Amino acid sequence: MNTPIRRLAVVVMLMFTALLLSTTWIQFVQAEDLRDLPGNRRTLIETYSRDRGAILVDGTAVARSERTDDELGWIRRYDQASRYAHLTGYFSFTYGAGPGLERAANAVLAGTDDSLFYQRVSDLFTGTPPSGASLELTIDPAVQAAAQEALGGRRGAAVALDPRTGAILAMVSSPSYDPNGLSSHQLAAVDRTFAELDEDPDRPLVNRAIGGDLYPPGSTYKLVVAAAALESGDYDPDSELEGGRTYTLPGSSTSLPNFGGAACDPEDRPTLAESVRISCNTSFAWLAGELGADALREQSEEFGFGQELAVPMPVTPSSYPESPDPAQVALTGIGQHEVRVTPLQVAMISAAIANGGSVMTPYVVQTVRDSDLEVIDETDPRELSRAVSPATAEALRDMMVSVVESGSGTAAALPGMSVAGKTGTAEYGTQGAAHGWFTGFAPADDPRIAVAVVVESATDDWSGETGGVVAAPIARAMFEAGAQR
Template identity: 70%
Template sequence: MNAPIRKLAVVVFAMFAALLIATTYIQFVQADQLRDQPGNRRTLLSNYSRDRGAILVDGDPIARSVDSGDELRRIREYPQGELYAHSTGYYSFIYGAGGGLELSKDALLSGTDDLLFYRRIVDLVTGTTPSGATLELTLDPEIQEAAAQALGDRRGAVVALDPRTGAILAMVSHPTYDPNVLASHQLGQVEDAWNELNNDDSRPMTNRAIAGDLYPPGSVFKLVVAAAALESGDFRPDSMLEGPLRYTLPNTTTELPNFGGAACAPTDEVSLADSVRVSCNTSFAWLAGELGADAIADQAASFGFGQSLQIPMSVTPSRYPSELDDAQVALTGIGQYDVRVTPMQVAMVSAAIANDGVVMEPYLVRTVRDQDLNTIEQTEPQELAEAISPKTAEELTAMMESVITDGSGTAAALPEVRVAGKTGTAEYGTNGAAHAWFTGFAPAGDPEIAVAVLVESASDDWTGETGGVVAAPIARAVLEAGVNR
């Protein structure tokens, strides 16, 4: 064989080898990656040919697949779209599964999860079209509706938990959106809706209850500081704290006032219990300095700060800042400086106090069932941590009750029901805007529901937009629905 023919043979052989290697790599190494790409039309068509599992609240579907009467065969439907949008998420032919359970439990809903392996074998043998699993949620429809109606057109979030188990009873984020517009088979309209939602400055697709921007907690964080004080053994509810009209931050000339410029007590001293009741800024700034950043950080961590939770959607970890100077430590005592939280975390703090100091891991999916309604997975309540002792929980509960009966949270009171709570008004930015907070639980003697309410600042001028005025009435509606269910 002459040299040119040998060279040509080598080139042809190399080309066939490259083709063989590339084909093998694509079929075996990249197969899963290519199949799972959101824009893979073949995968989408395959998924649409299946009966995607339903998502149920109290036995009623809040997401289901129905016959579409077109080439895609099935369409996702959300009967109460806006009310549960941030729990369900959306399932779109163009954009795939996104947000909420549609994304985090996509494998179960589509029927590809390993939990359904044996079910798939049976379907293969019998020729049955594969179906996804059904998810039964912990949400209570009456509490969810009460939270949504009470929050109304305001931007913010509401989270309600069963403090005994961690079950999420309500999770509302406003503004919301209708996932039906993304599930439509009118693909041009879907693209327009997608662009409109993603270009909306109010971020309606963001679940403010667990993700998105973290918020300064303001005075609801005083519960964490008070817990640290009581757990230290150096303070009791009747311990006297320094509480002057204005407190000069350490090593600065900056003066911290109380809300409205009012004094916390006739003298420059106020008890820890009264500091919680009237939400005294100066005494808690002083107390934070006495405790130190490490003690407060440790106490925050025991409530769940810094932990990455899956409910099963990811919850953005709340944070207590590090490397603080003395002035900054004082500001964290009133939930300012760089303390940042989710409403879920704030609800967990109240739930732990309500549950004798034990933090339960929050969860949204109660039961997973196959197409024959057999239970294939059931969530068992899990303890996350013992944040405080039962004695500390009892003392904090009494303080929080006084907030409702004779303090800043009277707007959350319920007739003939003992309510424990704490208000907060958290300033942010440089223009004086502030978010309104409330957290608490009821009945205080035998808690059934814990709640956190966040209302984002309506404007730069927040006069009157305090936690006691804005957030407490919303919490009242949610707590009332919870104790009357």
């Protein structure tokens, strides 16, 4: 009789032990994962029960929380919505924090970040409702507006940096969208809005300035090639290059022409400076072959290619191809083949040249303030890398000034101000479509703003819209708005 009872007791003890272990596992090991499940309505409601921090541009909230009478407690509002959508992102009950600062700085905005621990303790003792911290951005509203208005709804992107600090003065991706449609508490309408945006072939939810399908840089990459040539010590601005009407790619019978089929020099021997000014394809293809893939990759990396950056939104690294053959190396010399960049990266190239060769780490959050407006974090400018020497930067600046004064970038010129720039027209796909680029800085002798603009091809077949035609005027508008900062 005692044996069956002992066996039953052992079974009951094992069952209690299993129950205790499973409960402990759920409460302490799986708790965070279960809490963060997308369908956990209780957690979502708890998240919405607090005053989320504002996102500020020049002291004005472009994202803020507003109290509601429904069970969610608060709703996120976005002013000047489409102008700042790719910076703010969205905060949706259905879809959570969308790409932008709402996601990248979610813990700070929600008030759960470790930096806000003492505020949470104080709120607990005083009975103050929990709230998030506010973000003050580096964005210059005038430059942001100029970029968006000048793009005019065309697909593309524009970025502006303060070359001295790396502060992002503008970040525009076009087309944009209205985050208010995703933060609404009309959940059926939110679903419809998200489906429309997600299925839109123009991809308005993608921030083209820092991610998405990266762009071939076209002739803006010639700045990197010229930098590598000058840094090698084998070339100076007056060095003569091979630059006929066409250039036969090594190991092939394919001829690379200059734009419009024109010669770069009567003697087919343009200098490096002249090749930059008129954007000579044949001389840069030849020069890339002389320098080699390793030198170009190294120079690219010194400008920031391959870096895992966060501004704090994650930035897709730009890239130079791993193992190009000689013909492909020549094509990389004009920013083609598999060279891929973000507009932010191209702006960083110009900013480094403007800053004497020093690449500053880009950032968009200047300060973080708690609910009492006390500064709890502030971004200090930090050098990312030394791309080129001051002497090389000065030589490149002079070449870029000539591009705007009398070369391919005259549409970016401003009266009474020296502007430095470089145009680019980047082919992509198989049907001859081409994106228009412009990058540069102003004033050239005391740089305050460095920009990069890309305008995507309007058609599958290129219609003559060069970077100098479509992108340079947008950069000019940005320079005009920001060069006197």
